[in-house]
Amino acid sequence: MKLPPKATIRQAIRDRRQWVINTLTELVRYPTLLGREENGQRYLAGIFDHLGYATRMEPIKLERIKDLPGFSPVDWTLEGKENVVAVHDPGTSQGRTLAFNGHIDVVSPEPVKLWSSDPFEPRVVEKESGTWIYGRGSGDMKGGTLSYLWALAALQDLGLEPASKIICQSPVEEEATGNGTLAILERGYLTDACIIPEPFGETILTHQVGVMWFQVRVLGQTQHVLGAGHGINAIEKSWLIIQAMRSLEEEFNQQHNKPEAYRDIEHPINLNVGTIEGGDWASTVAGECVTRFRFGLFPGEKCTDLMRTIEERIAEVAAKDPWLKENPPQVEYIGFRAEGARFNIDGDFGRSLQEAHELWRGGPAVELKATCTTDMRFYELYYGIPATCYGPLARNIHAADEHVSIESMQRVAEVLTSLIASWCGIKRRRS
Ligand SMILES: [Zn+2]
Structure with missing residues (x-):
């Protein structure tokens, strides 16, 4: 069957707006930082249950993923951390x-003093540009999760359901390793x-x-500062x-070193000096220093090659x-070992998404070449599943005063109802 007219869907989505705002606000209240995802996961599992999906907590088994391509090494406890998976199974397909x-995981809000208010006490703010929800994780990416739930809930309200299986996945660890999604797959x-x-703004x-x-x-x-001339800092x-590392970064970003797809981006490969820990006393010459870096690499390049280059430079x-x-x-590797990836927008799925966007927005969506990673790589690189990112507009993600646009989430939900209908089919909901 076909979806009802756009005006009917738009109204059903509007009617779910307050539910979405309340649910997102509640979800942002859980400070789901690395290692503290559990309570937020349980709350979200409750939402999936409420929508009638078969919801499972899926503990990560290190043994099963540690030798898979795409696994990232960690020096924290991974074993037993829980992903949430919720399945809508219509019976037929x-x-x-x-x-x-x-x-579900969010990055640290530190330093909190840069925020205008508590990062985990979300605020709904009305501006000329619409309604925004402030809080760590509001945009990246609890607002994204609520955008797709918005579409699914509105379809239910219309007495409809996807005619094929939908699997909702809430992984842990995206911001540090991607091992959560790897374990789900x-x-x-x-x-x-x-x-x-x-x-990424629709x-x-x-x-x-x-x-x-x-x-x-x-x-x-180490040495007392009295003899600082002799110590080594x-x-x-x-x-x-x-x-x-900075000069290596400059080399990678030289025009002739960029692959075709990244030629029009001025600085696609970014180095970040993330943390530095050294010394332990103001009057002692520092005896040890550990600097943590994040480096980017182009799609098609191997992490092992980048590792070798870094080690040679050092x-x-x-x-x-x-x-x-x-x-x-000593060079040590902990956290992300993520290769770049591509999504074929001209394939079946890319075309379905683009058509759904055009139907609601009147023109094609902008294509994005991201200078960051997402869990999309696992689907594309290791499981042959076409995967892409399509989500709402947010500002200040990974920064102070992160906020997400409710109207943008609403637009994403509209587009997703059409994508679900064209990709999965749609049918009357079983009572
Ligand atoms: Zn994210």
Whole structure:
């Protein structure tokens, strides 16, 4: 069957607006930072239950994923952390199956003093540009999750349901490793396509870079400052490494080193010096310093090649420094080992999404080449499932005063109802 007229769907979506605002606000209240995702996951599982889906908590089994391609090494406890998976199974299958993936974890709001209010006490703010919800995770990406739930709930309110299987996935660990989504796919929750409503402003993601985390440990020689002339300061030696990584970054971003798809982006490969920990006393020459970095890589490049380049560069720096030559810096890999990925917007699924967007917005969606990673890579690279990001507009994600646009979420929900109808088929809801 066909969807009812647009005006009817639009009204059903409008009628769910307050429910969405209340649910999103509640979900943002759970500070689902790395390692603290559990309570937020349980709350979300309750929402899936309420919508009538078969909801399961799926604990991660390290043994099952640690040797899979795309696994990222960690130095924290992964075993037993729970993903949530909720399945809508209509019994028959008239179309193709679809996954919605929205990670539950959020990045740290620190330093909280930069926020105008408590990051985990969400605020609904009316502006000239519409209604926005403020709070850590409101955009990235609890607002994305609520956007697809908005579409599914509105269809239910109209007495309809997707005519093929829908699998809602709420992984942990997206912001650090992606191991949550990897574990969901390893468990066999596979579909014909996947949408990740990351907050990229109603664009369709076609490319994303890879991301690698590494840390460099430099040892110095401790000494009381009285004899500072003789000690070796590990913090100051680490500066040599930071400079070397910055010049490597500049090389990667030179026009002739960029693949075709990234030529029109000025600085696609970003290095971030994320944390630095060194020394332990103001009057002692710093004896050890660990700097944590994040580096990007282009789609098609291998993490192992980037690792080798980084290690070679650091070895070159060390060879020129009498102390580092004798005491070579140690490179360690913890967290993201994510390769870049592409989505074929001209394939069946890309066309279905683009048509759904055009139907509601009157023109094609902007295509996005992202300079960050998302969990989309697992579907595309390792499971052959077409996957992309299509989600609402948010501002200040990973920064102070993060906020998401309710009207944009509403528009995403509209488009998703049409995508569900064309991809999965639609039928009367069983009572
Ligand atoms: Zn995200």
